[in-house]
Amino acid sequence: MILNASGCLDALTAPDVAQQLDCFVTKTVTPLPRGGNPPIRIAETAVGMLNSIGLANPGIDRFLVANLPELAALGLRLWVSVGGFSAEEYARSCALLDGRPEVEALELNLSCPNVEEAAESAAQIVAACRAATTKPIWAKLSPANWDIAASARAVEAAGADGLSLVNTIRGLALDPRTNRPKLHTATGGLSGPALKPIALAAVFQCRRASALPIVGMGGVWSGRDAFELLAAGATHVALGTVLFGDPGAPTRVAAELRAELARFGLECPRDASGIAHDHALSFQPPLLL
Amino acid sequence: MILNASGCLDALTAPDVAQQLDCFVTKTVTPLPRGGNPPIRIAETAVGMLNSIGLANPGIDRFLVANLPELAALGLRLWVSVGGFSAEEYARSCALLDGRPEVEALELNLSCPNVEEAAESAAQIVAACRAATTKPIWAKLSPANWDIAASARAVEAAGADGLSLVNTIRGLALDPRTNRPKLHTATGGLSGPALKPIALAAVFQCRRASALPIVGMGGVWSGRDAFELLAAGATHVALGTVLFGDPGAPTRVAAELRAELARFGLECPRDASGIAHDHALSFQPPLLL
Amino acid sequence: MTPRRELLRVTGNERVGPYTLLRTARGGVEPGRPGQFFMLEAPGRVLPRPMSLCLAPTGELAFLIDPVGPGTQAICALQPGDELHVLGPLGNGFRLDVPRPLLVGGGIGIAPLPYTAQVLAARAGGRGVPPAVLGFRTALHAEAAVLLPGAEVCIEPTYVTALIPAAMDVLACGPEPMLEAVRAQCPGSQLAWEAPMACGYGACYGCAIEIDGEIKRLCIEGPVLTAPGSPDGATAPGSPDRAPAPGSPDRAPAPAEAA
Amino acid sequence: MTPRRELLRVTGNERVGPYTLLRTARGGVEPGRPGQFFMLEAPGRVLPRPMSLCLAPTGELAFLIDPVGPGTQAICALQPGDELHVLGPLGNGFRLDVPRPLLVGGGIGIAPLPYTAQVLAARAGGRGVPPAVLGFRTALHAEAAVLLPGAEVCIEPTYVTALIPAAMDVLACGPEPMLEAVRAQCPGSQLAWEAPMACGYGACYGCAIEIDGEIKRLCIEGPVLTAPGSPDGATAPGSPDRAPAPGSPDRAPAPAEAA
Numbered sequence A, B: 001m002i003l004n005a006s007g008c009l010d011a012l013t014a015p016d017v018a019q020q021l022d023c024f025v026t027k028t029v030t031p032l033p034r035g036g037n038p039p040i041r042i043a044e045t046a047v048g049m050l051n052s053i054g055l056a057n058p059g060i061d062r063f064l065v066a067n068l069p070e071l072a073a074l075g076l077r078l079w080v081s082v083g084g085f086s087a088e089e090y091a092r093s094c095a096l097l098d099g100r101p102e103v104e105a106l107e108l109n110l111s112c113p114n115v116e117e118a119a120e121s122a123a124q125i126v127a128a129c130r131a132a133t134t135k136p137i138w139a140k141l142s143p144a145n146w147d148i149a150a151s152a153r154a155v156e157a158a159g160a161d162g163l164s165l166v167n168t169i170r171g172l173a174l175d176p177r178t179n180r181p182k183l184h185t186a187t188g189g190l191s192g193p194a195l196k197p198i199a200l201a202a203v204f205q206c207r208r209a210s211a212l213p214i215v216g217m218g219g220v221w222s223g224r225d226a227f228e229l230l231a232a233g234a235t236h237v238a239l240g241t242v243l244f245g246d247p248g249a250p251t252r253v254a255a256e257l258r259a260e261l262a263r264f265g266l267e268c269p270r271d272a273s274g275i276a277h278d279h280a281l282s283f284q285p286p287l288l289l
Numbered sequence C, D: 001m002t003p004r005r006e007l008l009r010v011t012g013n014e015r016v017g018p019y020t021l022l023r024t025a026r027g028g029v030e031p032g033r034p035g036q037f038f039m040l041e042a043p044g045r046v047l048p049r050p051m052s053l054c055l056a057p058t059g060e061l062a063f064l065i066d067p068v069g070p071g072t073q074a075i076c077a078l079q080p081g082d083e084l085h086v087l088g089p090l091g092n093g094f095r096l097d098v099p100r101p102l103l104v105g106g107g108i109g110i111a112p113l114p115y116t117a118q119v120l121a122a123r124a125g126g127r128g129v130p131p132a133v134l135g136f137r138t139a140l141h142a143e144a145a146v147l148l149p150g151a152e153v154c155i156e157p158t159y160v161t162a163l164i165p166a167a168m169d170v171l172a173c174g175p176e177p178m179l180e181a182v183r184a185q186c187p188g189s190q191l192a193w194e195a196p197m198a199c200g201y202g203a204c205y206g207c208a209i210e211i212d213g214e215i216k217r218l219c220i221e222g223p224v225l226t227a228p229g230s231p232d233g234a235t236a237p238g239s240p241d242r243a244p245a246p247g248s249p250d251r252a253p254a255p256a257e258a259a
């Protein structure tokens, strides 16, 4: 399954891009509306980009009333990315979304500002949300983590149904003329091809540590990149930064991925999942959706 | 001051490269000798490289007897990088090095395999070493850390005299023919230009959080890169991966750095340190060596 | 509907003062309305770069580019026969149904005006090209004025605002300080703003600015925004009553961290 | 002393079978001893690539390159007039003071042999070039044999080891399985091994292999290592009595994590 990475596509302004995907993931929705950070919010680096959008979103209440019906009208399979600043905030949003049939799954953005990324904290949030919804919960982890495998095990134990790997990692770029940070917030999240080896390592390690299905993301630019995330252990792949330059990427990457699978005599993405591991992994993640 | 990054230069096989530096840093020395990991140990990625050398080194006892006198004979200013698997191991090596006048400072590789990178753990190691030596202690931190500024504050409180930022971050690359990891250990440390925005962010955040001087490193390829690390808050710069392709890099980067300083009307590296910060920082790190 | 993205062949690369006029085959890409923009692939870079359409010769598109950084330099280095991906037209262009149009450009802000003049002239039938005033930093930059024959040109320290007569329907593009000055001086003027853009079609929220007290995406709401008021003193219907201040953090909400 | 690194101009790029013979001006770089190697800058890549010297025409250096991946492909794409940094000569080459030299090459392993033959011939005075046997995968690959006139050539399924007479002083270069076979068959043979190399001068420990039960750096201790024994059955003085097995994890120490 090919999805978009949360925050990298607005299905309402670009429905035809969203329709190329197997499933659309919303930008992270927080309890209160957020305008986001002041400009400058984006900058380019060597084979990557930095962003400090700052979770601009209408807030969960308005999202439920205004955005969700519009998104549902597009007929897309829909995941909602949920953010917050405490386990209770996450759980409240999950509870509000639980009753909405148009929402297929919830992705918890556990790499949110001001939210501690320690394994217990992520697990606490997942546990609180688990109690609030019966929908599948995908835990999105940050690669800025000495032992991401431990986090994966912790959120699995807390009741997550899947992992989304990875969010951006903190980076900084200076303006060559002023020597000041390009971004207003100074540091921002690094995405794009620069993130790919880091994402591959995270997926590889989490697949060893946990039986959960994984949405792999980070610098996917081609079908080969998608194939490699699958090989490292992902069961699905999400496209982020590539969408900015190439709104046709979902169709292109899907075609390239099919060709790459065929080259290795594999029938479907599932057959490629985990093949980079030395020995057959002892488990097969559940298909989940 | 321009140094080499630990593990990226052997002064004994390339003394003329080491002599271009202001100060030579040894490869990390552990209590027991280590052969390192099986091949393949290195691989290239987009604008970066992965390594899983595995801390190959002769062990502290043989290092003191064999390597240290040879290094001293080269007449270099010398830092020794110390590794271990517990605070006691680090402290024991520091105590052994404390009495050696040819060693100017100790860099603690706190991003070592099997050593928890949690803030307390790094601080515990620093505290143990602080009790074992009067030599300056530089704490080398990993960027795989949700809150590196907290780690910086913790090691400062524990008695570190400086920070070395950053070590490599975990990455993975697959062989395009076999779809298996290129490295024998599967994952390895990502270094080179891909690490630069991550290193800049770490230096920037730690400079805000702590008054310690900082050796900045991560993808320095040019005098401009060195300048940017200084601007972000480093007081010194270390060269790593660039040395592999260009053993003349210390001389070249130093010359380019002088030109870059001149372009902005600055006299010495110190004048550039921290200029990327919006407001004059309230402290000036001590010169320390 | 997201606009068309196509791989277009470069057909020309000419120097115009310090700028480069890059011509491409048009393929199936529509030139769109004057003031709309395109995202041009920048070879070797991760993100494309937004560019106004400068000219639309038969079967071609032409962009005027100031090589200020790595992306624009990579685009300006393209030679005839090379190919690049082009996405567009994007955003909202100038409203052209105005009685007394005056084109106002500053520096590389001249870029969208030649195509604007051409379309206005075509609409006006025999009544010729609309008047235009242009300001430049140096005589070298002012060489770009050849692209807008008949325009009145000034060079710093004279500012282009000194050349704008009253009660005209201003269509302006230029650096932010110039646009701020035009907005203050010319009620109801249509101003083409800039912001850093990663996508150009509403996906990234990188181009957000404050419009009407709300954070909006310039690529979707703009890049052309109408200043409050009208040349006659009335309020232009349907136009935002507060103009944006891209890049001015004091107008933006309280900072938070990361995305 | 680290060897010289210089920016050299490419003077030629010729196809030889599936390989590329890249010629550069020599500058101040010494050709060194046959079997030594150079680190060639690979345009657009982070790390340079190790290459044996293939030929040393007056004022030039020439490398024979198999474009197997991004680095070698980038080097093979260089054209006359381009420039690249070259560091070397590095490592230990072949000992040439042997009474009955026989050159043995497999595939791209032919690379160091033409220069080796030339130097041996010069040392031998009028007694001509040393004998050589070469094995290749296909007839196309075998076209590279033109670089070593007079060599006996075989193509798979015949293996080059079938062509090696007894009691010769073998100087061999080729893929690992070939070198293992030669080592088993020819006591005292000098074998040029390969390992991934980031630096070529002892800085990175990336090329480590097991030699004499110890982990050593192939770039410093090799790439040429002498197999145990001697063609006559005696033990060659000063040569390692155990040959390395690069890339064979079973000989390497227990795995640990990261650097």
Ligand SMILES: Cc1cc2nc3c(=O)[nH]c(=O)nc-3n(C[C@H](O)[C@H](O)[C@H](O)COP(=O)(O)OP(=O)(O)OC[C@H]3O[C@@H](n4cnc5c(N)ncnc54)[C@H](O)[C@@H]3O)c2cc1C
Residues within 6 Å of the ligand: C037, C049, C050, C051, C052, C053, C063, C064, C065, C066, C067, C068, C069, C070, C071, C072, C073, C108, C111, C112, C193, C194, C195, C196, C197, C223
């Ligand atoms: C809707 C829209 C339409 C545009 N149309 C055009 C166009 O038709 N022609 C054109 O040339 N540009 C146009 N631009 C601007 C152009 O997109 C940017 O200059 C370009 O993205 C910069 O990319 P870069 O990689 O070259 O430089 P970057 O490294 O991305 O940026 C370089 C820096 O230079 C600054 N800068 C911008 N202009 C100048 C300047 N004149 N001198 C010095 N520094 C400067 C920028 O603020 C930026 O921080 C347009 C922008 C937008 C949003």
Ligand SMILES: Cc1cc2nc3c(=O)[nH]c(=O)nc-3n(C[C@H](O)[C@H](O)[C@H](O)COP(=O)(O)OP(=O)(O)OC[C@H]3O[C@@H](n4cnc5c(N)ncnc54)[C@H](O)[C@@H]3O)c2cc1C
Residues within 6 Å of the ligand: D037, D049, D050, D051, D052, D053, D063, D064, D065, D066, D067, D068, D069, D070, D071, D072, D073, D108, D111, D112, D193, D194, D195, D196, D197, D223
């Ligand atoms: C001392 C030394 C001397 C060398 N001399 C030469 C020389 O003179 N000429 C030369 O061409 N090479 C030579 N090599 C090998 C050469 O350095 C590598 O092929 C090169 O570094 C690969 O870089 P890459 O980026 O092209 O491929 P990478 O992506 O780095 O590697 C490609 C992969 O292909 C594998 N591979 C290697 N050879 C082949 C092959 N024939 N077919 C398919 N896959 C292969 C490698 O194991 C590697 O995993 C030498 C190596 C050493 C250590």
Ligand SMILES: Cc1cc2nc3c(=O)[nH]c(=O)nc-3n(C[C@H](O)[C@H](O)[C@H](O)COP(=O)(O)O)c2cc1C
Residues within 6 Å of the ligand: A005, A006, A007, A008, A027, A028, A051, A053, A055, A081, A109, A140, A166, A167, A168, A189, A190, A191, A192, A193, A195, A217, A218, A219, A220, A238, A239, A240, A241, A242, C204, C205, C259
């Ligand atoms: C502009 C931008 C905005 C993003 N916003 C969000 C967000 O709201 N929530 C979230 O979980 N991730 C967000 N991300 C992270 C992406 O979902 C993704 O994890 C990351 O970009 C890595 O994938 P990529 O390299 O393919 O872009 C954002 C990324 C970018 C570039």
Ligand SMILES: Cc1cc2nc3c(=O)[nH]c(=O)nc-3n(C[C@H](O)[C@H](O)[C@H](O)COP(=O)(O)O)c2cc1C
Residues within 6 Å of the ligand: B005, B006, B007, B008, B027, B028, B051, B053, B055, B081, B109, B140, B166, B167, B168, B189, B191, B192, B193, B195, B217, B218, B219, B220, B238, B239, B240, B241, B242, D204, D205, D259
């Ligand atoms: C081959 C290699 C070996 C390394 N060995 C060590 C080491 O022994 N101890 C250590 O603290 N860091 C080690 N590092 C990390 C570097 O010191 C440095 O932190 C990192 O490479 C980032 O700098 P760079 O991008 O300039 O290479 C090693 C890096 C490389 C590439």
Ligand code: FES
Residues within 6 Å of the ligand: C196, C197, C198, C199, C200, C201, C202, C203, C204, C205, C206, C207, C208, C217, C218, C219, C220
């Ligand atoms: S440029 Fe991406 S939302 Fe406007």
Ligand code: FES
Residues within 6 Å of the ligand: D196, D197, D198, D199, D200, D201, D202, D203, D204, D205, D206, D207, D208, D217, D218, D219, D220
């Ligand atoms: S190649 Fe770097 S030590 Fe041998």
